Amino acid sequence: MSPPPSSLPEETHCRPKSSVMLARVAGSLYWMSRYLERAENQARLIDVNLNLLLDFGHLSSSQLKDHWLPIVRSSGDEELFARLYQNADNRSVTEFMSLCRDNPNSLISCISAARENARQVRDQISSEMWEVLNEAHHFIQRSRPQDLWHQGASAFYERIKRYSHLFQGITVSTFSRNEGFEFIQFGKYLERADQITRLLDMKYHILLPTAAEVGGALDSAQWHAILRSASALEAYRRAYVSEVHYLKVIEFLLFDPHFPRGLRFCCQEMAHFIGLIEQHHCPPEGHSASRRFAGFCARLEREHVRAVVQRGLHEYLDEAQLEIAEAGNLLYQNYMYHPAVDLNAEIRFHQQQEQQQQSEPQQQSEPLQRQTADSTVTEATSKALDPDRNPR
Amino acid sequence: MLFDSYQPENFHDEMFQSRGCPRPHYQAVMDAINGLQGSEFQQRQTAVEAAFMRSGVTFTVYSDSQGTERIFPFDCVPRVIPALEWQRVERGLVQRLNALNLFLHDLYHDQRILKDRVIAPAYLLGAKHFRREFMHSSVPRDIYVHICGSDLIRDRSGNYLVLEDNLRCPSGASYMLENRSALKRSFPELFERAGVRPVDHYPSELLKVLQHCAPAQFRGDDAPQAVLLTPGVLNSAYFEHAFLARQMGIPIVEGRDLLVRDQKVYMRTTAGPLQVDVIYRRIDDDFLDPSVFRPDSMLGVPGLVQAVRAGHVTLANSIGTGVADDKVVYYFVPKIISYYLGEEPILPNVETFLASEPTDCSFILENLDKLVVKAANEAGGYGMLMGPWASRAEIEQFRRLIEANPRNYIAQHPVSLSRHPTWCGEQFEGRHIDLRPYILCGEKVTVTPGGLTRVALRKGSLVVNSSQGGGSKDTWVLQS
Incomplete structure (x- = not known):
């Protein structure tokens, strides 16, 4: 049963006005943040992999394909790629993932989606935040594939990452700690958590290790690349002070409680912001995201890497992705999304x-x-x- | 010296009395700019344009499928208005808006002005923007027009004339503010010792006006909840909507964010519905409420008109103000001023002929090649015939249009708009300008000291509209 419309006003004035936020605005802040985080991760991933190839010397076209296709697959865009390009090589993949407007997950699409969401809430975010996104947008719109190669791909990706870092820093220093901030942070950590699972899963696809290959030069280079793709190599070394070993890498990226791009850390942060958001409101009965997600976080704390790998890393990552997506969905449905009014x-x-009203001459007939x-x-x-x- | 070769020619030039001889209030600006090389000036001009692009001070070009964003061209030489001159303009604008608000109240209530035969009823009751539905419906504090942007021009002798009144959703105030801050950044030296009156209090004045006009029933202890209603990001003026909302600290909402229940307006927040008291709307009447006006409008809020009539929410500007900026009604504004205020108009109109008056009409038809003809309800420089510059075919087309529907047309002698030195890539040349000041009506009527000076960038052009190759300048009103 829906409440009669006249029962609305009482419940509406209980909130201080300073924290009023349109559901649409919450949604835009969340997506703005997710898209930018996605762009940053993607930029790092391409950069690292271009760089990794330099260590291998000349590769045949099928080797190149083996190298690049898992990367395309990790964002789920393999079919689209196959339709647009014939070969998977440095140029085609880089172009597809960076400047291809038809690819919804390319850098250019992510940046412009982040900026478009920011534009919709231009009145809510600081001018400094807006200007970074706007500048990033104009920069990438101006970039052409040939410039990218001519002027150095690395510098290009570096710049994208910097925009993202700059944006995060500015957000922390200029955005009031209100509900909007919580949606921005929630979106960022959710995207990051999702990306880390995809990154590890990609390695699973590249590498079906035979005993001989584990620990070999190629294997080791690839695990290095994974760490660098998560900006984690230095932090890993400080944490383990030892060689890059695949079990330790997985353990570090999934279960380290302190590393800010690791799964467990991101999930802790997500849980924190879910809690703050749900504190402002009473989530609909049976739809509380915090309770459900807290369960997942607790499991992350107890997990052992060997057990996970034995049970199957791929399956484990799948499961994590589902939990993360579900938390996002619940929050989106509960607070950011209002079904469109049927006009x-x-x-x-x-x-x-x-x-x-016009045919109501007498007050008496009103109740009827x-x-x-x-x-x-x-x-x-x-x-x-x-x-x-x-x-x- | 950059201004050495500048030719004021046979126009009223804002800056120069005659070649090489600046008006006293421009001396400081001229000295500062004359100290620069052409390349230096160009550099700063380019830097300003880049800054506008970076901060997104842009409008969207509709005709382009990519939705290209352009900056509104900006010229770095400020337009300067001395204090005494401004005082007169200000008094004239206040007088005009006071009279127009009295007129609108009268028109939607007793219609004394029609009964007294000052204006023939047919002109008003048949006007496109007259809203019969709002007869006898009152608005808070009897203010119909809260925000007005009248366009002023200067003739060959430098007299200020009112070209038109914009009483619906006048735009451009954000450019007035952005232009000022851009010029301060790029030419700080111009401001030293110049004594320029600030304009940046405009948003807070606007917010005060909105709150002042909250519904009479508003009983909250808090300030009334005001919002800005925009058609959305695709609208060419979206930058301005977001800018003003941000400066005022009020939410910017789209039609889909609002909902009417029990004749009250609610916005849909993360915490559920929250009542709205005042709406600064940047959507035209026609699109406000699809249950009353255009049913195909996806921008509006069904039930909004009822909520307004019930007095639960205030719209700024009110519904039905467009009747008073109809170009035919414009003809009567001097009479409206005398009728309601018993005063002579301080700012005259441009001499205007009504095609619906038989004697005027034959004069218009005989002189189409010398007159400017305007459709009564068009804006943005559209629906216009510039007789002296028009082709034979255009003239004949307007002849047919006028004969078919005389009520819809007026004609004026072309006014030779004043000119202002404007940077044209390598040197300064004279370009025609107008002035749009912003007048607010809350507790009292105030005029922001400045406004938007628009420049027709094309050589010889008299059309200053941004949609047709216009640019703008910072506008200075001096303290003394």
């Missing part, structure tokens, strides 16, 4: 009300008229205001 139902409803109005209203009202929000 036609709204128009009919208000036109009927109008007519009733009201009732009829209510029954015609329910459809529109329930869609728009019912706390049991419809799924997308």
Whole structure:
């Protein structure tokens, strides 16, 4: 049952106005943050892999394909890639993942989506935050594939990463610690957690290790590359003071409680911000994201790397991805997304009300008229205001 | 010296009395700029443009499928208005807006002005933007127009004339503010000792106006909840909407963020619905409420008009103000001023002929090649015939249009707009300008000291609209 529309006003003024935030705004802040984080991860991934190839000398086209395809696959865009390009090599993959407008996960698409979301909430974010995104957008819009090679790919990706870092720093120093901040941070850590699982999963696809290869030069170079793709090599060395060993790498990236790009850390942060967001509101019955996600975080703390690898890393990563996505979905449905009002139902409803008012000569007839109005209203009202929000 | 070769020619030039001889209030600006090389000036001009692009002070070009963003061209030489001159302009604008608000109240209530035969009823009751639905419906504090942007021009003798009133959703105030801050950054030396009156209090003044006009029923202890209603990011003025909302600290909302229940307006927040008291709307009447006006409008809020009529929410500007900036009604504004205020208009109109008056009409039709003809309800420089520059075919087309629908047309003698030195890549040349000041009506009527000076960048052009090759300048009003 939906509440009668007249019961609304009491519950509406209980919040201080300074923290009022449109659901649409929360959604835009969240996506702005996710897209930028995605761009940063992607930039690092391409950069590291271009760099890694330099260690291998000349590679045949099938070797190149083996190198690049898992990377394309990790963002789920393999089919699209196959439609647009014939060969998977340095140029085609780099172009596809960086400047291809048809690829929704390319850097250019991510940056412009982040900027478009920022534009929609231009009044909510600081000018400094906006200017970074706007500048990044204009920079990448101006970039052409040939420039990218001509002027050095590394410098290009470096610049993208810097925009992201700059944005994060500016956000921390200029954005008030209100609900909006929580959505921005939640979006960032969610994307980062998701990316780290994809990164490790990619290695799983590249490497189906035979006993001889484990610890070999190629294997070791690839695990180095994974660490560097997560900006984790230096932190790993400080933590372990030893060789790069694949079990330790997995352990570090998944279960280290302190490394800010690791899965466990990101999930702790997500749980923290979910908690803050749900503190402001009462989540709909049975839809609390914090309770569910807390369970997942607790499991992360108890996990042992050997057991995980034995059970199957790929399966484990899949499961983690699902948990992360589910947390995002719950928050999105509960706070960021209001189903669109059915405009036609709204128009009919208000036109009927109008007519009733005009044909209401006496006050006495009012209660009856009201009732009829209510029954015609329910459809529109329930869609728009019912706390049991419809799924997308 | 950069200004040495500048030719004021046979126009009213804002800066020069005659060649090489600046008006006294421009002396300081001239000295500062004359100290620069052409290349230095160009460098700073380019830097300003890059800064506008970086901070996203842009408008979207609709015709382009990529949705290209352009900056609104900006010229670094400021337009300077001395204090005494401004005082008169200011008094004239205040007088005009006071009269127009009285007129709108009268028109939507007793219609004394029609009963007294000052204006023939047919002109008003048949006007496109007259909203019959709002007869006898009152607005808080009887203010219909809260924000007004009248366009002023100067004729060959330097007299200020009102070219038109914009009483619906006048735009451009954000450019007034951005232009000032851009010029301060790029030419700080110009401001030293110049004594320029600041304009940056405009957003807080605007917020005060919005709060002042909260519904009479508003009983909250807190400030009323104001929002800015935008058509969305695709609108060419979205930059301005976001800019003003940010400066005022109020939420910017789209139609889909609002919902009407029990004749009250709510916005849909993360915490559920929250009531809205005042809406600064940047959407035209027609699109406000699809249950009353255009049913195909996806921008509006069904039920909004009822909420306004019930007095639960205030719109700024009110619905139905467009009737008073109809170009035919413009013709009557001097009479409106005398009728309601018993005063002579301080700022005159441009001499105007009404095609619907038989004697005027024959005069217009005989002189189409000498007159400027305008459609009564068009804006942005569209629907216009510039007689002296028009082709035979264009003239004949307008002849047919006027004969078919005389109520919809007025004509004016072309005014030779004043000119201002403007940077044209290598040197300064004279370009025609106008002035859009911003007038706010809250507790009292105030005019922001400055405004948006628009420049017709094309040589010889009289059309200053941004959609047709116009640019803008910072506008200085001097303290003394």
